[in-house]
Amino acid sequence: DFDYALENDVKPAFGRSDESLNRFLTRGMIVWGPEVTQIVEEGSLLADTVKNPENSGFRSAVLAGAPKTGKTSLAAQIAKSSDFPFVKVISPEDTVGFSESAKCMALKKAFEDAKRSKLSVLLIDNLERLIDYHPVGPRYSNLVIQALLVLLNSPPPAGHRLLVLATSSDRSFLRDMGLMDVFGSVIDIPKLSTADQMMNVIQESNIYSDDQLPLIEHKLRSFVEGKMWVIL
Amino acid sequence: DFDYALENDVKPAFGRSDESLNRFLTRGMIVWGPEVTQIVEEGSLLADTVKNPENSGFRSAVLAGAPKTGKTSLAAQIAKSSDFPFVKVISPEDTVGFSESAKCMALKKAFEDAKRSKLSVLLIDNLERLIDYHPVGPRYSNLVIQALLVLLNSPPPAGHRLLVLATSSDRSFLRDMGLMDVFGSVIDIPKLSTADQMMNVIQESNIYSDDQLPLIEHKLRSFVEGKMWVIL
Amino acid sequence: DFDYALENDVKPAFGRSDESLNRFLTRGMIVWGPEVTQIVEEGSLLADTVKNPENSGFRSAVLAGAPKTGKTSLAAQIAKSSDFPFVKVISPEDTVGFSESAKCMALKKAFEDAKRSKLSVLLIDNLERLIDYHPVGPRYSNLVIQALLVLLNSPPPAGHRLLVLATSSDRSFLRDMGLMDVFGSVIDIPKLSTADQMMNVIQESNIYSDDQLPLIEHKLRSFVEGKMWVIL
Amino acid sequence: DFDYALENDVKPAFGRSDESLNRFLTRGMIVWGPEVTQIVEEGSLLADTVKNPENSGFRSAVLAGAPKTGKTSLAAQIAKSSDFPFVKVISPEDTVGFSESAKCMALKKAFEDAKRSKLSVLLIDNLERLIDYHPVGPRYSNLVIQALLVLLNSPPPAGHRLLVLATSSDRSFLRDMGLMDVFGSVIDIPKLSTADQMMNVIQESNIYSDDQLPLIEHKLRSFVEGKMWVIL
Amino acid sequence: DFDYALENDVKPAFGRSDESLNRFLTRGMIVWGPEVTQIVEEGSLLADTVKNPENSGFRSAVLAGAPKTGKTSLAAQIAKSSDFPFVKVISPEDTVGFSESAKCMALKKAFEDAKRSKLSVLLIDNLERLIDYHPVGPRYSNLVIQALLVLLNSPPPAGHRLLVLATSSDRSFLRDMGLMDVFGSVIDIPKLSTADQMMNVIQESNIYSDDQLPLIEHKLRSFVEGKMWVIL
Amino acid sequence: DFDYALENDVKPAFGRSDESLNRFLTRGMIVWGPEVTQIVEEGSLLADTVKNPENSGFRSAVLAGAPKTGKTSLAAQIAKSSDFPFVKVISPEDTVGFSESAKCMALKKAFEDAKRSKLSVLLIDNLERLIDYHPVGPRYSNLVIQALLVLLNSPPPAGHRLLVLATSSDRSFLRDMGLMDVFGSVIDIPKLSTADQMMNVIQESNIYSDDQLPLIEHKLRSFVEGKMWVIL
């Protein structure tokens, strides 16, 4: 029926596109350092490669980093900037308590929907949760991993173009589970670490008034440089 | 349908609110030491943070301590003091003998109900029982843990505010099962340990008449100080 | 529906009370030594504590000892002497071949029935069989243990009083399976060990005629004292 | 319904009695040595004990020995000689490919049927097969073992008498699987080992004509005594 | 119903007899050495024993050897030569993808069908596949092994005669899985190893013309003797 | 029914033949070195052997090599060049999320369909995915492996000819999973390694214009020879 759909030019089941991405971008994107720009550009380049008719039209990347470093936001930002007409998100929130095979089916359907459109981006958020990974054992859903391995390895039909973006914890998880080589590229997401970076976030988020900022900055720098007594 | 409910202002399925908390508070709260006040205040602060429109409106905390130290009572007390209009309790008593997926669904529904209200507190009592943890093996329900990890990581929709309080045995369990970083904060619940603390409980609970108290106190102090022969 | 039942004063499903206990007491109770009296008195005390309106009205104890030492008879005796209007027995014979979840449900129902009455005693015979314990592996039903842990930890509603008596093999099993602290108290059931104790049983059970007794006693004493040649 | 049946004197579902035992006794019983007589007498004694109204009316024994030593035939012989009106056989051939719970139910039903009669013998042939035991792992059906442990431990109702005979491989299996103390007694079945014993079998089974026997005996004795060259 | 069938002389469901064996014998049987004759004769002897009314009428043997050594062909040859009226084959090809219990049922039915006839041979091809054996783990179907152990141990009813022939890889597999003593005898199937044996196969299979044979033989002998350069 | 189909000359369910192969051959086949020609010729030889009426008409081979080395393309190329009227492809994409038994059935059906035709080629792409192999554990579907072992070992009926081509990662996987001896031959697929080979691919794929090629070649050679600074 998939082939049938392709031949008869069945309209792709349009994702909630911008809407589905916006839920990850409510706070806006603060450029707290050149790292942020660089990551978004790397994503932009990937999107261009997918669009370029001289290329195979199929790329995948995984954004890997510590918890709460902005992996999901950045992936959503890249997906949004790509301006592809079809956007599909697979988020663990949508599959809570699903059986292994129900997850496989959701995953399969997402890829099929994405491939039905001429130019699609598919965002697979939080690989650990998707495969029900838990380090005690370890336990994981082999069925879902197998589906992932197959789907990430099968390009869309000729003339159709697909960018797959995934998020995950750091590289060691990907390596342990044999998922490292499955993605075309791995984009590392760094933590905020310097006082400058933190000040950028504080300034842009408008939490403090302008006259509070110098004191905040002073305390923050002292703290990061180990002079903790300043804060006390 | 969740989105639909939000948009059409469907009334949240009101929890049995006070009623559901009161079953944990039948004995009243005895302030046997400053620790008790401190814990309740810490909870109060959390509730205020959630209410504060300048914050993200989503916080979670786990009360961890030895058996019968008052974890559940204290969590219930905090929930009650918060005066949030919607209160939901997930207690192991309600899910005895549930299958893994039935537990997941109960958990999912509790979060959905809580998020449907503007200001909610969700009390998840006894994490060990919720995930069917048993140290021989060890055995646990990975499906329930996965659901917990996802749900504790997904904030309510904009304008909705949620405080999640959980109880659990001590930190080593949380650490072993990878649940430590899942909660925004861990509140340690201490045991009664000094004779003063115990006397506070004895006095306030009116078990003994006033003229019995001096002897009780004498025996108790001797016991705690290791002079066990006094009791004989 | 449980709450409904409580509020509308639904009659508890009366257990077969005396009838259900009598099947464990067909032989009568021989007091072969002060140990027997002591155990029954300990049980009597527990029953009084449960009845006492000044207490919480919820107590549990496990009788632990070697095979065939009388654990079940003694538990039944205590339950009978308590003279509580509602008696419920959970015996492995009633759940042979039950699935794990069927056992959980039977357990849950027993507790619910018991809590529906104002004053109940619940006898859980043979914990090893209830949880399908086998030392090779070891194997056990985690689902049933979880149910047990929850049910033994949730008091009856206000004004209702419940005594739970369980039997089990010795303390090492309870310790290994993490069931030691689940019961309010552990009552050790000793083996018959001295010739006096054995003679008490022989005399009271009327197996031998009075003139046979001196010879029996002589042989028995010699045997217990290691003079085995006397018997030959 | 069991109680109902007892009270209303429902006729026991009569086993195929002699018929069911005869399939194990087609060859007749050759008394190749005093061991055989002794085993049958030991069984006879057990049957008498069960019949004796002064006793509890419930005994169980397991016949343990190497493959093809005659365990099943001897158990059948004992059952037949007991002359009990009700005989029930549980043989692995009847439960080939049964699920664990189907086996439990068959076992439970066999015991119930047996207990419904006033005087019954129940023959459980081949415990290893009944519990699906395989040494690689090891694997076994815990569900069936649990049923066995319960059923072998619950006496028939007052006035009803039951002898349970089981067969199994040697004591090490019983010990490893914790089944040793479950039976009231263990009867070891020896192998044929001396030339005299073997000659008894050969003579009584009429395989050779009388004039062939001396040569056979000569060869056999030489072989057993290690003088193998005689046979060549 | 089996007993019923026997008594009422229900016709056995006739196997496809010769037809079912012929699929293993399409190439004919080349006697490449005395080993082949010897194996077929050993089988012939077994068949005679089964036919002999003085014997028990029940024998089983397993042909064990390396892959492609002719185990299945030889077993089929023996079955065919036996000239028994009823022939039944259980081949892994017929049970591909069957569940464990479906395999058990197929096995059980094959034995029942075979026992319904007066004189039957049952060929169980490829024990490893029948029990789903895989060395990584190892994994195997305990349910099928249990069925096999029971069925191979239960003789046909009086007057009915049955020869069971099985094939399997070498003795180490049989030993590891505890299947060694289950068969009455183990017949080792050797590999072709000498140049003479190989030349016999080559000549009889008519692959080469008569004038090619001397050169082939020269090369083959050199190869087997380690003079590999001759072939180059 | 299979036999029925054969006898009644039922038309084979024709595979999408060329169509099904073409999806693996969209880019054309670049002969980047004699290795490519050699592999295709090896496949050609295999196809000829299958066609040759003097042979058994049943061959299988597995193409093994690192990811993205062209295993699937080369297998498809060989299948296409063979010019067999019936072509069937089993690709992991078609069985994403299938249960173990559904995979078995798909596999079985593919073989049956292929054997129904006089001259067939069956391409089994990606054995790892087919058997749901994952190195952590390791985990795999024993049911599918068993089916594979049986089906790869059972020749088509007389007069029917079948070539089975499979692809898989390198030999270590095949060896570990005991699949090495299951295929008639293993064809190793090499990686591109020399600058010459890479230049062949670049030239034939027309990515760069002719005047760009010398610079590309210079850089590539320097890179392969370790002079990385040239590229910078």
Ligand SMILES: Nc1ncnc2c1ncn2[C@@H]1O[C@H](COP(=O)(O)OP(=O)(O)OP(=O)(O)O)[C@@H](O)[C@H]1O
């Ligand atoms: N560059 C940024 N500018 C503004 N807000 C940001 C930025 N990066 C992250 N955030 C905010 O920080 C929070 C965490 O970000 P996000 O959920 O994307 O991180 P994550 O790495 O995916 O987290 P998790 O490990 O939980 O999946 C979000 O509220 C997000 O809006």
Ligand SMILES: Nc1ncnc2c1ncn2[C@@H]1O[C@H](COP(=O)(O)OP(=O)(O)OP(=O)(O)O)[C@@H](O)[C@H]1O
């Ligand atoms: N501060 C307190 N004042 C009065 N009663 C208290 C106090 N703390 C605990 N209790 C009482 O002690 C008992 C145990 O308390 P609670 O159930 O809250 O402890 P817990 O740590 O949750 O126990 P568990 O480990 O079984 O979950 C309850 O009856 C409770 O009412």
Ligand SMILES: Nc1ncnc2c1ncn2[C@@H]1O[C@H](COP(=O)(O)OP(=O)(O)OP(=O)(O)O)[C@@H](O)[C@H]1O
């Ligand atoms: N004090 C006693 N007086 C008379 N009979 C007794 C006494 N103690 C035990 N018995 C008898 O001994 C037998 C075993 O007792 P019971 O079943 O209570 O022991 P148990 O420890 O529960 O055994 P098990 O380990 O099998 O559960 C019963 O027949 C019981 O009637």
Ligand SMILES: Nc1ncnc2c1ncn2[C@@H]1O[C@H](COP(=O)(O)OP(=O)(O)OP(=O)(O)O)[C@@H](O)[C@H]1O
């Ligand atoms: N004392 C005996 N007299 C005559 N025949 C005997 C005797 N003992 C055993 N047999 C015969 O030997 C065979 C094996 O006996 P039986 O099946 O009782 O042994 P078993 O120990 O139960 O074997 P298994 O280990 O297979 O269960 C049967 O045919 C039986 O009739």
Ligand SMILES: Nc1ncnc2c1ncn2[C@@H]1O[C@H](COP(=O)(O)OP(=O)(O)OP(=O)(O)O)[C@@H](O)[C@H]1O
């Ligand atoms: N003695 C023989 N004469 C002629 N052909 C033979 C002989 N032995 C084996 N073959 C042929 O060799 C091939 C393999 O034989 P067969 O299938 O019987 O071996 P096997 O040991 O059962 O193999 P497997 O290990 O795959 O089960 C078949 O085609 C068979 O016809």
Ligand SMILES: Nc1ncnc2c1ncn2[C@@H]1O[C@H](COP(=O)(O)OP(=O)(O)OP(=O)(O)O)[C@@H](O)[C@H]1O
């Ligand atoms: N010789 C070749 N000429 C042209 N293109 C080739 C050649 N070999 C491989 N390719 C191309 O390289 C890509 C990978 O090839 P293919 O999928 O056949 O490799 P594979 O080894 O099967 O990969 P996988 O490990 O993912 O299964 C495909 O796009 C294919 O068209």
Ligand SMILES: [Mg+2]
């Ligand atoms: Mg994220």
Ligand SMILES: [Mg+2]
């Ligand atoms: Mg608690």
Ligand SMILES: [Mg+2]
């Ligand atoms: Mg007992």
Ligand SMILES: [Mg+2]
């Ligand atoms: Mg036997």
Ligand SMILES: [Mg+2]
């Ligand atoms: Mg074979």
Ligand SMILES: [Mg+2]
């Ligand atoms: Mg491939």
